[in-house]
Amino acid sequence: MDVLILLIFVSFLFVIGGVLLLVFGLAQGDFEHAERLSLLPLADDTTSPTERTPSPSSQGSSRS
Numbered sequence: 828m829d830v831l832i833l834l835i836f837v838s839f840l841f842v843i844g845g846v847l848l849l850v851f852g853l854a855q856g857d858f859e860h861a862e863r864l865s866l867l868p869l870a871d872d873t874t875s876p877t878e879r880t881p882s883p884s885s886q887g888s889s890r891s
Contacts, residue, residue: 852858
């Protein structure tokens, strides 16, 4: 029976530790980066096509 009490205590410590780590991560803003990256493909391009540098595949070499 003493082992059961010890297991409950250790489980309680793990739960408290997990909650503390979650709160710490939320306070640091660790989860904001994933949201920004998921919305990045939806953002409009800020440069016009004429300002972009040409890619190496589009410069000069044409196969016949």
